[in-house]
Each structure stands twice: as structure tokens, then as C-alpha cells.
Amino acid sequence: MILALAGGVGGAKLAHGLARNIDPSELVIAVNTGDDFLHLDYFICPDLDSVLYKLAGINDIERGWGIRDESWNFMESLKKVGGEDWFQLGDKDLATHIERSRLLSEGQTLSEVTRALCRKHNVVHTIVPMTDHRVGTIVDTQEGDFFFQDYFVRLRCEPAFTGVHYKGMEDATPSPQFSKALESADLKAIIFCPSNPFVSIDPILNVPGVTGALRTTETPVIAVSPIIGGQAIKGPAAKMMAELDLPVSPLGIAQHYGGLIDGLIIDNEDRMLVGPIMATGIDAYATNTLMRSAEDESLLAQETLSFVRGLSGNRP
Secondary structure (H helix, E strand, C coil): CEEEEECHHHHHHHHHHHHHHCCHHHEEEEECCCCCEEECCEEECHHHHHHHHHHHCCECCCCCCCECCCCCHHHHHHHHCCCCCCCCCCHHHHHHHHHHHHHHHCCCCHHHHHHHHHHHCCCCCEEEECECCCCEEEEEECCEEEEHHHHHHHCCCCCCEEEEEEECHHHCCECHHHHHHHHCCCCCEEEECCCCHHHHHHHHHCCCCHHHHHHHCCCCEEEECCEECCEECCCCHHHHHHHCCCCCCHHHHHHHHHHHCCEEEEEHHHHHHHHHHHCCCCEEEEECCCCCCHHHHHHHHHHHHHHHHHHHCCCC
């Protein structure tokens, strides 16, 4: 079994690549839910939907989020009547949020709802929320603290980033299938997808019990760097790293994940950092990590799995 931790566009892309190379019974994709929020009385799960739509083959490639060939009649009408229009909800995408909210209101867990939505979209691989509890990522900035979507969408990541904390995390537990995967005797690798480390992967790691499990596991834990040549392919990861005085490079990613990972995959453009990363005690491997196509996603997944097998042979 392979356990992938994912969030955002980069996470969804590698999750899709892994799904193309791994049998559905052998892959669990645990997705960040720290940026979930209630908006217009609908429960929105941006990262879960990005992974779901990607694996369903209906994602909008140009925008990187939402459903392709979308229409915007609802948003246009909402704006005319003076409603909140800062967070874009397409007409097709809105159906997901309405149905999720309905099922949650009936008492189903987020895991159960996600499983039902996967079935409706014919997604056969296992996508699970990191937790079934309501938690929220709060972004700390020099201008105050903001819920993630406020910072990311409404404020366009403009306030200087100083860190994150979480609302409701102290009461959370890993979702049942996430917990089962973490504890599985058949677990062969844990992969941090090339997602924003602060607001996509860290919320998953901060679910009580997760970091402890990673520190004690004998299963190889690896990450794929979301930084290439000093830049994030999408999103504010590079800006956040700079504002925290971390090197805006795979070396900064290695420093951030510290003792949690055994290996880090970086892009060929950053090949010169293999040595410095290995000097920190983390194995490193350079390959093409820029995923422009489904073929790129699949090839990176194959390289990732090959790297894991090499690490597996070196573990006690």
C-alpha cells in the first residue's frame, strides 16, 4: 500500500500520476481539509474537490481548479443582487457543494460523503479527508490572522506571512481510512505530494497522532519538492518561504520537513542541491518534477515509486 498526502493543484497532479500506476486497492490519498469552509451556507472542500475532479478527468486544466467547460450564471446573478462574489463557484462545481452540504446535514461524515462523490464520478481509487472533524487553517500575518480562503483568495496572499495555527485541531483524529493506512502492515511508502508545505501538508501532519506515527514508522517517508528554480509552480509557497527566511529552494523544503522525511525528490534544475540536502541526512534524487501533462504526472509517479524502492532496501 502507498499513502499519499495531498493538497492543491500540485498534489492533485501527482495523485493522478500515482493512480495511473497503482492498483486502486493499493493507494490511499489523504487530502488536506484545513482550507474547508462554510460559504453561502454551503460546505466547500477545495482540496478534496481538486483531487476528485483530477482523478475523475473533469478538472479545468487552464485554471488549475474547478470543472472544465464551466459556466458562471450563478455568480453573475449573485453579483447583481449584491451577494458575496469574491470566491468563485461555477454552476457545475456548485452541484458538488450543494450535495455535500445536504449529505453532511443528514449526519453523514465527510469520509462517507467523499466516498459517495467518488462513486458518482466513477473514481475507483481511495480519496479520504485527513479528518472528519471540522478544522480550519488560520494564516498568521503581520496584518492579523485570517482563515485560509480569506488570505488566499480574498486578500490574494498580500499580507506578510508569519505562520499558521489551527482552529479545532485539538479535538481532531485522522479519518478512519487514513488511520488504517498509517497503521497498515502492508504500507510500503508515505509520499508528501508537491503541495504547499505550510497550508496543504502541515495541516495533515498536525492532525493529532499523524506526526508521531511518521516519526516512529519504519516505512520510507519521502516528499516531492513544490519549488523549482526558486519558484513555486502555483500558489504562494515561495512567498511564504521567503517571508519566513527559509531558502526558497528544495533545501528550504528539506529544512522545513526536518526529521520527518527520509528522502526528497527535486527537479533537475535544482540538481546542484542534491549534495547539500544529503548533508542534512535526507536522501535526494533529481528528476523532472514539472508536470505539464498526464504523461509527466505518470512519469514522476514512476520515478517516485522507484526512489522509494531504493530507500526501502536501505532501511533496517
